Amino acid sequence: MKTILGSVAVCLAAFLAAACADNSPERDDTPTMAEASRSEETMNDSATSRSGGSEWAAEHPYVGMWVTADGHIRQELLPDGRYDEARGNRQSAYTGRYWITGDRIEYRDDTGFSADGEFDGDVLHHAGYVFYREGSLAHRRATEGDE
Known part of the structure; x- marks a missing residue:
């Protein structure tokens, strides 16, 4: 269940990042599913894993x-x-x-x-x-x- 919720949170974060990103053709900051998965692994590797990447990274x-x-x-x-x-x-x-x-x-x-x-x-x-x-x-x- 925790893994499913984590995956949903990562997908939601990727969706929100895409919605807020500069959509010019020469720059695509939207994370791929592989990048989102790596981001989730990184957050889960931390003892203080959180649902938001920026909160986690600020403490890293x-x-x-x-x-x-x-x-x-x-x-x-x-x-x-x-x-x-x-x-x-x-x-x-x-x-x-x-x-x-x-x-x-x-x-x-x-x-x-x-x-x-x-x-x-x-x-x-x-x-x-x-x-x-x-x-x-x-x-x-x-x-x-x-x-």
Whole structure:
């Protein structure tokens, strides 16, 4: 019964997202059933699973700013399940959705490109880069040589 109710909640969330989304042909933010299913798995993986993804994500320990040691790439994992990545002076160079299951993260940017990564405490390994939670001890250690 819990699984059925969870599936109904995910489908309803997908429907509402589609109804509220910008329906321009060059941008389709409507989640597919596979994405909705992954989102449900991610929420259910949390000890504090809720029916709304944004409530869950706001409490998730990986939400926040992640940066490379040189600060060139800055990736913000937003509480609503989206990310915004800046590269150098280029703000919002990449934007899209993300899903977290355990210590794994999956990305799908708004152009359809997908990637993944793995968290190790305050370190994120993603697409050949190493990101650090901004301001963490790991970040301070990684940037000590840059001063």
